[in-house]
Amino acid sequence: MxxxxxxxxxxxxxxxxxxxxxxxxxxxxxxxxxxxxxxxxxxxxxxxxxxxxxxxxxxxxxxxxxxxxxxxxxxxxxxxxxxxxxxxxxxxxxxxxxxxxxxxxxxxxxxxxxxxxxxxxxxxxxxxxxGTSKVHLKQVVPSTYREQVEHSLAAERRRMRLKHHEIMDELLNNKSFQITEEADIRKEDKAVETKRTRVESVELVLPTHANHQANTFGGQIMAWMENVAIIAASRLCKAHPTLRTIDMFYFRGPSQVGDRLVLKAIVNNTFKNSMEVGVCAEAYQGEEPLRHINSAFMTFEALDEKGRPCPLPPIIPEPQEGKRRYREALARKKIRLDRKYIISCKQTEVPLSVPWDPSNQVYLSYNNVSALKMIAAKNNWVLSSKKNNVSLYTVEENQSLCFRVEFEVDVPAHRAFTLVSDLRQRQEWDQHYTRCELLIGVDEDDFIYQVVTPSVGDKGKVQDFILLASRRPPCNSGDPYVIALRSVTLPTHPPTEDFNRGEVVCAGFTIYAVSETVSKISYYNQASPEVLPYISTDIAGLSSSYYSTFCACSRYLLENKVGPSASDILPSAVELKTPL
The missing domain is CATH 3.10.129.10 (Hotdog Thioesterase)
Incomplete structure (x- = not known):
């Protein structure tokens, strides 16, 4: 080693x-x-x-x-x-x-x-x-662009972890996942009863399995769990399976030297060319009851001689608990695909308007905030123009043009965040916002709006956008307030002949507290074809419309420096959340 x-x-x-x-x-x-x-x-x-x-x-x-x-x-x-x-x-x-x-x-x-x-x-x-004192970790100091991006996105990933169980519960309560055995459990001649795949094994935790704290090494527990999962998967496919994914999992409690670790595995469901195996690890000593240590869900494939996934037989789940695991496996598959589709792929590969629904909201929100933070962390911005207190920066990478407009205003950061994050008020200072309607209040941090903007040409249609706005207060001191915007698709609001439907790839604001009374506001936009006509003359230095727009924003903030709180301005999610 x-x-x-x-x-x-x-x-x-x-x-x-x-x-x-x-x-x-x-x-x-x-x-x-x-x-x-x-x-x-x-x-x-x-x-x-x-x-x-x-x-x-x-x-x-x-x-x-x-x-x-x-x-x-x-x-x-x-x-x-x-x-x-x-x-x-x-x-x-x-x-x-x-x-x-x-x-x-x-x-x-x-x-x-x-x-x-x-x-x-x-x-x-x-x-x-x-000792007796509580641990308080020192902060990480990022020194490169990549470190800065990961440092910033870690807060959003943490938020997503905390909502993981909530997402599962909401999805299982969705009627489309309340399946019946007759409708969704295939009953073919080759169907396999899941009880045939059940595996149970016991391991004695020895000092060689423990870490320097005398607790069972987490990696060792994961290795034992993978071992029984492979046996369960092999019993179904009658071949050596290949592990493709391990779903997000949590260690619920420690295990020590001398514990007996009981490991149980069973195939929960099959999906044409893949299967989900559920694994549970429990510990006990002597006559004490079992302690739940960990659960994991692993997806396997069986490959042929050419490395192609083989079709798998359907399963017949056991009554009650087996049917519950069957349904949960379907929900986890959707969550897994949403995460991979929206989060794991590169930013340039994410479709501009991903269909929104409550089950993928957390991942769309993550993608929304992470895209803005990645643009904000770029270190190759070029100053294109500066007029008084307003600066315009640009950066061009991979055939993509991004721009940043920056200014300072004598308004506290938390107040500026409250005012700017309500898009319905943006038409008060932005000439490009003709109308803005709040469609869905997803929760206290995320809202979906329909925005109407003027036509680019004299004979062009008026444009509309369906935007997901994600608001984030600072996670730690030194972090900015964030307001991220991106296009989504709503089944209830398809494109119409009255409007030319536009797309926003990535846009939004970061707001830093320069002092207790002064904010530095930066507006970002990854320009799409629908946005470029509005800004091309500004970047070429032939126009000052953006200067005028953000001067108007500064005046709006100063005029509303004192006012109601965010909870008074933005409707609650309970008021506006509508089923789709």
């Missing part, structure tokens, strides 16, 4: 050194690490990933840390005996006593020198105090 803590990586900050939390591990895959197919066991990979991430977390915290959760993991390829696994882990952001650790894994072929991506994961670790 080669393990490297990057002690020499640091940045200087007022005479002090910031030590990087980055840790690297390199492992050559030996036969003892592989399965009978000569491929690295995913359980072994999970142990290495968890070890590397834990060392990174403890390097930052300066005290023992435990794994709290791991986000979805998508395995893009298998790794063969003789190849090298390179793992890199780094703390993206620290909160009070928890922190997010980003993990990247690639595979290296020593003969060809080629490197290929295997997976990426985000794990949450909690610092454990060794």
């Amino acid at each position: 080669a393990l490297e803590s990057l002690n020499d990586l640091h940045i200087e900050d007022e005479g002090q050194h910031h030590i990087s939390s980055e840790v690297k591990m390199s492992q050559i895959v030996l036969p003892c690490h592989a399965n009978h197919c000569g491929e690295l066991s995913v359980g072994q990979l999970l142990k290495w990933m968890d070890c590397t991430a834990c060392l990174s977390a403890e390097r930052h915290a300066g005290c023992p840390c435990v794994t709290a959760s791991v986000d979805d993991i998508y395995f893009e390829q298998t790794i063969s005996v003789g190849q090298v696994v390179n793992i890199k882990a780094k703390v993206n952001r620290a909160f009070n006593s928890s922190m997010e650790v980003g993990i990247k894994v690639n595979c290296e072929d020593l003969y060809s020198g080629l490197h290929s991506r295997v997976c990426q994961a985000f794990a949450t670790f909690v610092a454990r105090s060794t």
Whole structure:
């Protein structure tokens, strides 16, 4: 094993050194690490990933840390005996006593020198105090564009984790997922009863399975869970299955040396070429009752000789609990596809107007905020023009033009955030907003509007946009207020002949508190074809319409410096949330 803590990586900050939390591990895959197919066991990979991430977390915290959760993991390829696994882990952001650790894994072929991506994961670790005082982690200081982006997005990913169970509950209560056995459970001759796939195994936790805190190593628990999951999947497909994804899961409690760990697995559902296996880990000592340690949901495929997924037989779930697991597997599949479709793909690959529904709201909101934060973090902005207090910056990358308008105003940041985030008031200062109607109040942070703008040409149609507006107050001191805008599609508001439906790729505001009474407001827009005609003359220096617009914004903020709170201005989600 080669393990490297990057002690020499640091940045200087007022005479002090910031030590990087980055840790690297390199492992050559030996036969003892592989399965009978000569491929690295995913359980072994999970142990290495968890070890590397834990060392990174403890390097930052300066005290023992435990794994709290791991986000979805998508395995893009298998790794063969003789190849090298390179793992890199780094703390993206620290909160009070928890922190997010980003993990990247690639595979290296020593003969060809080629490197290929295997997976990426985000794990949450909690610092454990060794004394009586409560742990309060030091903040991460990002020094590069990528570190700044991950630091900023970590707050949004944390928000998404906290809403995970709420999303599941809402989806299961949706009538489309309240299925009946007769309608949705296929009863074919080749259907397999899920009880045939049930696996139960017991492991004794020995000192070799524990970490330096005498708790069962989180990676070891994950490896044992992957082992029983493979057996359950193999019993259904009658072949060696390949693990493709592990859904977001949480460690619900610790386990210690001397515990007996009971591991249970069963196939919950099959989806043409893939299956979901549910795994549960429980612990006990002596006569004590079982303690729930962890649950995980793993998706497997069975591949043919050419590496193509094979069709899988349908299943017949067990009564009651089996039917519940069957339905939940359907819900998790939708959530998994939404996350992969909206979040995991590159920003340029996300369709402009993704159909909105309550079950994918959290992921659309994440995509909305993350896109704006990625634009704001760019460090190659070029000043195009400046007039008095208003500056116009541009950056052109990958055939995409982004612009930023920036100014300061003598209004507290929280008040400016309240005023700017209500798009219905924007027509008071923005000539490009003819009308704005609030369609859905999703929750206290997200709203969907229909915005009407003038036609670009004399004979053109008036344009309308369906916009998701996501508001975010600062997560920590030094963070900005964020208002992100992007187009979505609403089934209740399709395009009409009266309007030319426009698209907003990414737009919005960041608001920083310069002082207790002064705000720095930046407006961003990733220009789409519908927006370019409005700004082309400004960027060319031939017009001052944006200067006039944001001077009007400044006057509007000053005139409304004192007024009602956000709760008085924005309707509640209960008032406006409508079923679709």
